[in-house]
Amino acid sequence: MIIGNAEAAARQVRRMASRHRLSALQEARLVALHLHLNTGAQISRVRLNTNRRTMLSLRGRPHSWTVSMHVGLLDHDSIIAEIPEWVSGRGRTTSAQLRRCLQEVWLAQQAAAAVADGDLITCSTLPTLMGPLSLDAVFSAIHGTWFSHLPKPAVGWSRSSGRRTLMHIRFGAYRRHPLAYVQLNPRLDQPWVARCFVEHVLFHELCHHAQACAPIRGESPHSARFRALERSYPQHAEAQAWERAFLSRLLAPIA
Ligand SMILES: [Zn+2]
Structure with a gap:
């Protein structure tokens, strides 16, 4: 059962890594995040998004959460610890560190969108x-x-x-x-x-x-x-x- 879950999780991570063209470092963080989120009876799925508005959201119920996170969060080492902490608090409290990461990702994302949309021109x-x-x-x-x-x-x-x-x-x-x-x-x-x-x-x-x-x-x-x-x-x-x-x-x- 546990092995089955781990294998499924590994497959899911590999699929996301190729779809989002993750760097080796980003993929390693995603794997570590999966491990931190899935301990004991806790089962949480991670979905990556490139959404312009939602940086981080939580759906589901205790022991069966789906975390949707912006792919840019994988550029921050601290999320490996911060996101499981946030999930265990049911997404209700966001630490200062996590807020800083979200803010940075959001700003980078806005700037990238501005370039992509030709806003700067x-x-x-x-x-x-x-x-x-x-x-x-x-x-x-x-x-x-x-x-x-x-x-x-x-x-x-x-x-x-x-x-x-x-x-x-x-x-x-x-x-x-x-x-x-x-x-x-x-x-x-x-x-x-x-x-x-x-x-x-x-x-x-x-x-x-x-x-x-x-x-x-x-x-x-x-x-x-x-x-x-x-x-x-x-x-x-x-x-x-x-x-x-x-x-x-x-x-x-x-x-
Ligand atoms: Zn108004």
């Missing part, structure tokens, strides 16, 4: 802010061009995240009460940031305002109606490409 010609952003003026222009039928919300900067490296970033925010108010993240006020990206963030928040001004009961914030309105921004695709290409730079500490 798209982005190289987009005009940048060049200097300090006049938030009021840009916001008024966006409001006046596309949302002039709605009352204009107040606009301001959100709190600065200082000189830290961020794990994630919220570019803007909208709140309806007590007064309609749009906030922009001050990290976007850097001279190399594409103007259309800043405009897109403000446009996005104004779409939330439009949604709030004509509410539909039970509608989710990023509903199909919302997304359709958001896509009407003329440089929607360019702004998205810019985000993919420059996200890691936005997360980095401000020089």
